Structures are given as C-alpha cells and as structure tokens.
Amino acid sequence: MDIVPNPLGKKTIVVDWGTTSLRCTLVDSDGCLLGNLETQAGIQFIKDKRFQATLMGVIAPWLEKHGNVPVVALGMITSKDGWVELPYVPCPATPADLAKAIHSTTLPNGSELHFLPGLTDTLRAPFPDVMRGEETQIVGFGLNDPITLVLPGTHSKWARIAEEQVTGFQTFVTGEIFALFSQHSFIAKTEAKDTDSEDWEVVASGARAARDSDAADAAFLSQLFSVRTGMLAGQLEPAQMQSYLSGIVIGNEFRQAMAAGWFTKGDRIGIVGNDKLKDRYGQVAELFDLKIKADGEHEAVAGALKILAQKN
Template structure:
C-alpha cells in the first residue's frame, strides 16, 4: 500500500518496522526522510504460526523488499517478543526512558545477513496484586511524546492508561474492556438477544457511556450495570439492534469512570488518545462525555516510537 505519511526518522537510510501481534503481522518500510513508503498487513499473527516457524514467515513477508533494497535493518515489536513469540524479551521497569528501552533490545541476524532488533515491553511493578505489563503499546507512547506531563489512553482489547513526563513513561494501568466486550457480545445473554445493525448507533453508544458516568450508589456497581442490558430490553427501553453499541458505550464508560476513580484524570483534563484499531472515535466520544479534552496521538505513533528507541542504539554505536 502506498502512503505519504511521514514519521521522524533519525537515520539516513531505509529501515523496516514490524509490528507482530497475536492476530496480525504488519510491516512498514520507512524511507530516510521518514516517509512510510510501503505497508503490508496480514492475518499471520503469532497464534497462527505453526511450530514456531517465525523466521521463515518473516523472510517470506519481507522478501520483495529485501530483493529490491538489500538487507535493511528490521525492528520488531509487539507479541513476537513475548513468551509465546519468537524470543521472549524481558520487560523494562517503569519509569522508563527511550534509552532504557534500548538497553533491553535483543539483537539477532536473519539468514540474509540483515540485522533484526527485538524491542522489549515495559512493566509497572507498583501495580497490585501483580505487576502490570504492556508489550508494543510503549512504542505508541514514545511516539506521542514524553517531554510534557500527560495522561495517554491506548484503546484496545486490553486498554492502557499511562502517565508520561520528564522524558519517561512513569506508570500505567490496564483495563480489559475490549475482551469483556467480546465475551459479553459473543458468549452471554446479549449474544442471543442482540441484532446486528448497519454502522454504529452513536445514540445508543452515548447512552451507555452516560449510564456508566451518572450511576450512583449501588446502581454504579460494575456487575449490576452489565445486567442493565437485559433489564433495558425487558423494560422495552432497549431494542435488540441497540444492544451491541449500548454495551460498548457502557463498558468504555465504566473504564473511564474507573480511570477517573483511580486518579488518571478529572473533568477538564486533557488526555492523549493513541491507537489505530478503530476504537479511537468511541474513546473520543466517551472522553467528551466525561468533560475531557482529547489530543490525537496519530495513527503511526508506534513506528515513530520504535525508531526513537532504535535511535538510542545507533547513537551508542556511532559513539563507540
């Protein structure tokens, strides 16, 4: 795919960034001037690679670029560096700088001689009862920027809220909002009752967010609010075609409410929203309902962040 999008590229040469997650494989060719000249995406996530044949899978995905441009360096991030991936790269502890993340890189070489750099994830050991973790989202945070104090939201299956400042990722917290939505919409009473609708029913979505925001006392209980999907239907207040987007709004609204209760934000604050998985519009609308100002982190923040980490490696190499 051709694109004119540009990201800051600290190198005077081409580089390949590979974002390899559980369900997808995304490869981007970045020009010396930062233009993302080519991009490919497939459903060949790590869960679909038999017998851990990651190396031949990657070589096949990048073969045409190697043939055309030579043995370009490859930067790999995401779940490919997890316990279930190619190489498990240990987490770097928060607070973490780009240089700290560069210290955690594991370097290998591909069969054609190209250098391959596996980026680490990060862990927040202050979370209870166990340390929180992220792998891949840290590059999006870096791409957003660490120079000013800010709260950043990263929508996804496992949504993250992070604090940055002083050129560091200071800490973060995970909310499994997307996974709960998948379970509720596919394996609960909602799956039997809900009807699919064309497009997004924003009125029903906003209604769910506001229910989560405005509930008081016992009615604000998480498990009670989930049951409101069924009681709304029984009371003829929710139509079957409204249920899916109402649930989406309810869950994202609950995430925002709990993030507020946990001190990640308050009314009137500004928050960054970073991601490219189709959820950003939903999170922007929820933020507005919670009286927050949003800043767009950009679709390609992960690439910019990966290049920033790799820049630290290159700077040390040049100085040696």
C-alpha cells in the same frame, strides 16, 4: 504520502507483531512510509515457532528490492509465546532505557533484526502490570508533554508520561469484556446483533449511565445486566444492545480510570491508536469533560525508529 520522523536516517522495516496480526512497514531514510503489509499471521497462529520463515516470506519483496535493510520488531513477538522472550523493562522508563534492552540478531539475508522489549509497572497490585507494543506507541506519540494517555484495545492501557518517561500504567480489559459478552453471553443470543453497532446516541446513553450512576447502581457487575434489562423494559431494541454494551463498558473504563486517579474532569489526555476505537474513545472522553490532545498516526512505527535510534 505519510511521513514519520526517522532519526535513524536510513531505510528500515518496522514489524508490529501482535497476538492476532502482523504489520510490516517499510520506512525510507527521510521517514516516508514506502509500503505497508498487514496479515493475519499473529503469533497465536504461527505453528512450530516458524517466525523467521513467516517474516522472511512477508518482507522478501522489500529485501530483494532494497537490500539488507535493518528490521525492528515490537509487540507480543517478544513474549513467552513469541520468537524471543525478552524481560520487561520497569517503569519509569525512557526511550534510552528501552533501547538498552534491545535484543539483536541477524536474518538469513544479512539484515539486522532488533527486538524491542515490553514494559512493566512493578508498583501495581496485586501483581505487576505488563505491556508489549504499547510502550513503543507511547514513545511514538511523544514524551515531551506531561499527560495521561489511553490506548484503547482488547486490553486498554492507561499510562502516564512525565519528564520524558513512561512513569506508570494500568491495564483495563474493556475490549475483551465487550467481545465476550457480545459473542458468548445472553446478549449474543439476540438475532439482531451487530446491525447497529455504530449507533452513537445509544453508545452515549450507556456511557452516561456509567458516568452518572449513584454508588448503588454503579456496581459494574450489575451495570452489565442493564443491557438485558433495558431490552426487557422495551428501552433498547435488540439491534441496539451491542451499542449500549459498548457505551456501558467504555464508560465504566473511564469511570474506573478516573476513580483510579488517571484523570480528573477538565484534564487534557491523549488517545493513541489507529482504528475506529480511537474516535469512539474520543467521544466518550468528551462526555467525561476531557480535552483531547491531537496527535499523529503511525505511533508504533515512529516509536520503534526513535527507540532504535537510542541504541548505543
């Protein structure tokens, strides 16, 4: 059974509520993960702000069995389109800074419900950058080691940790570009899409092209077209276009992140996330001569417990 540190020392339900999904985890007083429920009830699918009814429906069996255990919620649930809108905490921020901004209320059964805030980097131009949920994953990853982290996703985050703080971060819309081009662009018109999306050698060739292109060919708006020209040149099979696209976009994320100062070759970085993207990013990181700091899983759960434990 998986275990996370539980500084609260009591049973707690962690609710990771994003745009597209709702993940609830029941943690025992010693950190054992007693149960996990994942549904598609992301906030974008909740009608008429029926957040409380949705949550109570999902966790009712746990509350019946274990009583009014406290609940801690993170993610887009605290955005303008969520249940309660919380202001962003500015970087640099410690877990205690995040804890100070917790908004607490009570559920119908008597359970305390604690909403965790998001984070903003006000120094980014042209506008402050924002995250909701990733800051909790970062805290769960651990802040004791000065390091750059990448959190892959629809909107990947690169973040810097130093002196037990999140000192700054930057969003890259890599996953969104991949989804848009593979679903709606010239690439989507290939009938063979998706059949070979796990072809690492093809992904790697795209990532290497992103890494090694000289200034003229490095133009990202231009490299995206190489998915098509590769097919026209007979160098890419239609079934390989999505893998190549994946390499081009992730490779460019690393190239652009390096140019933006997030790492230099030879650095050690952390990759935070639980899905298969973590492995893919680890492979691309190696192409950029990066070493990977090993980490655990369940960062969102561990981080939520750690932040809540700092409250008051």
